[in-house]
Amino acid sequence: MSLRFVTRSVHAYLDYPVAIALMVLPFVLGLGQSNPMAFWLSVVTGAAAFVLTVLTDHHLGIWRVLPYKFHLAVDLIVGITFLFAPSLFGFSGLDAIYYWLNGAAVVAVISLSAPEQGVTA
Numbered sequence: 001m002s003l004r005f006v007t008r009s010v011h012a013y014l015d016y017p018v019a020i021a022l023m024v025l026p027f028v029l030g031l032g033q034s035n036p037m038a039f040w041l042s043v044v045t046g047a048a049a050f051v052l053t054v055l056t057d058h059h060l061g062i063w064r065v066l067p068y069k070f071h072l073a074v075d076l077i078v079g080i081t082f083l084f085a086p087s088l089f090g091f092s093g094l095d096a097i098y099y100w101l102n103g104a105a106v107v108a109v110i111s112l113s114a115p116e117q118g119v120t121a
Contacts, residue, residue: 006113008068012060014109015053022046022102031095038095041085042102045078072110079106 006014023046026032032039056071057064082103086096 004112004114006109008058012058019046019050034092034095035089037089038091076110079103
C-alpha cells in the first residue's frame with residue numbers, strides 16, 4: 001500500500017473547507033495578538049485558495065483553467081510560507097502555533113498526494 005493516498009478527488013474535497021477555514025478561523029481564534037499580519041495572512045490566503053480551487057482543473061473546479069500540478073505547487077509554497085511565517089513576522093503564542101500546524105498539514109497533504117496516472121503536464 002502506497003503512502004501517497006491523497007488523490008486529485010480527495011484533494012478537491014479538502015480545498016473548499018480549508019479555504020473557508022483559513023478565512024474564518026482568524027476571527028474565531030482571535031489571531032493577530034502578536035502581529036496583525038497573523039490575522040490577515042490567513043484571511044488573504046484563504047480567499048486566494050478559494051479562487052485557486054474554483055479555477056483548478058479537478059472535478060470541483062468551476063472554471064478549470066489551471067492545471068492540478070500548478071495547484072499543488074502553489075499549495076506547497078503556501079505550506080512552506082506558513083511554516084516560516086512565525087520567524088519571518090515575529091508571530092508568537094497561538095499565532096505561531098496556528099501557522100506551524102497549518103503549514104505542517106499542507107506540506108503533509110502535498111507529500112501524501114498520489115502521482116497522476118497517465119496525465120502529462
